[in-house]
Amino acid sequence: MNAGDRLPPLEIPITRTLIVAGAIASRDYQDVHHDPELARQKGSPDIFMNILTTNGLVGRYITDHFGPRAQLRRVAIRLGAPNRPGDTMVLTGTVEEVDGDTATVRIVGANGLGDHVTGTVTVRVPAGAGEGLSTGAGGDSV
Amino acid sequence: MSGEPEVHEEFEARLKAYEGLPAAATGVGRDPVNEPMIRHWCEAMGDTSPAYTGPDAIAPPTMLQAWTMAGLTRRPERTAAYDELLALLDASGHDAVVATDCAQEYLRPLRPGDAITFDSVIESVSGRKTTKLGAGYFVTTRTDVRAGGELAGIHRFRILKYAPAHRPSAPAERRPRPVVNRDNAGFWEGVARHELLIQRCTACDTLRFPWLPGCNTCGSPDWDTVAASGEGTVYSYVVMHHPPFPAFEPPYAVGLIELAEGVRIVSNVVGVPYDKVRIGMPVRLEFQRYDDELVLPVFQGVTS
Missing domain, CATH: 2.40.50.840 (OB fold (Dihydrolipoamide Acetyltransferase, E2P))
Known part of the structure; x- marks a missing residue:
């Protein structure tokens, strides 16, 4: 794995079930994440995904790719266009930097409205774990 | 809140005063880190990583905030300062909330059985910002999450408290009706003809508005009108x-x-x-x- 490498995209259908299941699994009972009528009263045409679910999906995207031994060190995300039912979010990632066994990946999750999420993930991938990282500048993938 | 910049400045100064104050003091996770909540999380996320199951299971690191959530219960750990800040924003019309940023650092993995405690501080309150959702203020908090007393993660969270720019149009309400009586009927008759009639005292020529039965200057009850x-x-x-x-x-x-x-x-x-x-x-x-x-x-x- 080298700086500049692209991760294969992950397509996530944004269903009402995913939004509600994610909100409840994260213990987030804000009405805008499960009640369409109250969401409308707050200016949104429908319910929308909570940030904790987005965070969980971004984490999953990275560990799905780097394997179960990969360790998330940092996940920093910013939300933009909301994830609403019926949409599809496509997560893409680009390795920005590799430092020893640690990679920084820039991620984008785009839906029909624009970028739902942008951010960076720092992940440690111990040698021999799943998708290896290059051992140094210009080194071969292991 | 008004459109006047100096009013914004005064309000922003009040908001800024909350920077550095605690937002949550010695919160205790409602549940210790546990397998059922991990499994429910993984089901919702579609996360099938073997790291989160079995005897050596860890919790998905991105669950960090979930362990601090109050769910449907009260938040005894929330401070009066944070409640006040949110109430100030609510009262000024910025009653809607959306999370915009989340940055988490994971210092050590959380495992089933870990008892969670956390402390939170109000890091910053922004100036008034115009966003697609509406104008509002960004509030950033930093939460230190501990497991068995040991720092396990740092959770930085930013919300936007805003006045929705696109509230759904309420069913069209009619404007209140004017109260028409003997003393002002002539005024409303004028309005119906698209004339704005001012009363004039016929004794002293003083103009008066709004309409009154008598002249405040000389006391005469006699009047006519001027358009x-x-x-x-x-x-x-x-x-x-x-x-x-x-x-x-x-x-x-x-x-x-x-x-x-x-x-x-x-x-x-x-x-x-x-x-x-x-x-x-x-x-x-x-x-x-x-x-x-x-x-x-x-x-x-x-x-x-």
Whole structure:
């Protein structure tokens, strides 16, 4: 794995079930994440995904790719266009930097409205774990 | 809140005073880190990583915040300072909330059985920002999450407290009806003919508005009327933001208009943005129809 490498995209259908299941699994009972009528009263045409679910999906995207031994060190995300039912979010990632066994990946999750999420993930991938990282500048993938 | 910058500054100074204060003090996770909540999380996320199951399971690191959530229960750990800050924003019309940023650092993995405690501080409150959702303020908190007393993760969270720019249009409410009585009926008859009638005392020639049964200068009950030319200036004004009233869409400017004849009338200033209305601005009378029954005199702002 080298700086500049692209991760294969992950397509996530944004269903009402995913939004509600994610909100409840994260213990987030804000009405805008499960009640369409109250969401409308707050200016949104429908319910929308909570940030904790987005965070969980971004984490999953990275560990799905780097394997179960990969360790998330940092996940920093910013939300933009909301994830609403019926949409599809496509997560893409680009390795920005590799430092020893640690990679920084820039991620984008785009839906029909624009970028739902942008951010960076720092992940440690111990040698021999799943998708290896290059051992140094210009080194071969292991 | 008003459109005046100095008012924003004063309000922002009040908000800024909360920076550095605790937002949550010694919160205790409602549940220790546990397998059922991990499994429910993984089901929702579609996360099948073997790292989160079995005897050596860890919790998905991105669950960090979930262990601090109050769910449907009260939040005893939340401080009065944080409640006050949110209440200030609510009361100023910024009653909607959306999370915008989350940055988490994971220092050590959480495992089933770990008891969670956390402390949170209000890191910053932004100035007023205009966003697609509406104008509002960003509030950033930093939460240190501990497992068995040991720092396990740092969770930085930013919310936007905003006044929704696109509230759904309520069912159209009709403007309140004027109260018409013996003393002011002539005024409303004039409005119906698109005339703004000022009373004039026939004993001392003093003009008066609004309509009254007698002259405040000489006491005479006798009067006739003069039709206003329609020219005037903004003598004073307020901008209504909050609270909203049925049939009135905030923000809007309410003007005290001084007519060329010298009397003053309260009315809406229309045709110019609410935040462009100024004292001394020339205005011109118009009659605006609000529904099949109601016509009101309003004043069109004349911008140079």
